[in-house]
Amino acid sequence: MSPRAPDADVPPGLLLVDKAGGMTSHDVVARARRVLSVRKVGHAGTLDPMATGLLVLGVGAATRLLGYVGGHDKTYEATIRLGQTTVTDDREGEVLATTSAAHLDDVAIRAALAAQTGPLQQVPSSVSAVKVEGRRSYDRVRAGEAVELAPRSVTVHRLDVYRVERPTPELVDVTVTVSCTAGTYIRAIARDAGAALGVGGHLTVLRRTASGPFSVERAAPVEEAGAALAAGGGEGFLPLTQAATTVFPTRTVTAEESRALGYGQRVPATGAAGLHAAVDPEGRLVALLEDAGTTARVAVGFPPA
Structure with missing residues (x-):
């Protein structure tokens, strides 16, 4: 070893x-x-x-x-099952109810999912990592407590339906791609679309493809x-x-500016809003910089190893 x-x-x-x-x-x-x-x-x-x-x-x-x-915004690929609700709003939870979705046509299904786009007030699943008075919601639920979480403001930028299948006469599986803000629960989209259709819904597949x-x-x-x-x-x-410059615009700093930033001193402003990755002549990340008037201050420093 x-x-x-x-x-x-x-x-x-x-x-x-x-x-x-x-x-x-x-x-x-x-x-x-x-x-x-x-x-x-x-x-x-x-x-x-x-x-x-x-x-x-x-x-x-x-x-x-x-x-x-x-x-940052996230992108997911998911499969929503209509016709069943579960305690966790996904396939890992106990099935609470089964209601036939046989009468639903593709037009109604697509319309219900389209209503889950744009700015939303979304209630997270009670079996989630949201903290309630310092404890995770799922811990409270497992301890037998009744938990009601407050709605959260999220935005679903895009929800594309790729496939509508019927694994049984009573159930409908819908494959989608979702682009949304951080903090959006795809499980809640499945739950709420199913509720709007009157048959219930939960998530059976979830894969994050981008962040x-x-x-x-x-x-x-x-x-x-x-x-x-x-x-x-x-x-x-x-x-x-490379990680920092993938996320933030790059600002190349001189060796003198690099030393100043290492002491927490300010340098001339970048001239653009938001954080910038300050990189020295040797390609080392020195700091994340943020304009404060005519100068830029260190928001996060990265001292030499």
């Missing part, structure tokens, strides 16, 4: 993981820690255990990017992504500077 490497020996960066079904996001983080023998690993937004697809992890100093990466500028096409299983990081390059790994 190879000796454990200290965190400092592992290059910081983002892992683009193609999560397998049946794993929690915490499971993926724990596995990355074991693969890399590091402690400082985090994720940019959870995926349900049932779900597969893109999960963005940060390693080392790259964990400082995660708060900014997680807020902001990152795509599952560049992702890899967590072990392979971790091996790519350890090797300094490969599928599923983005070094720190």
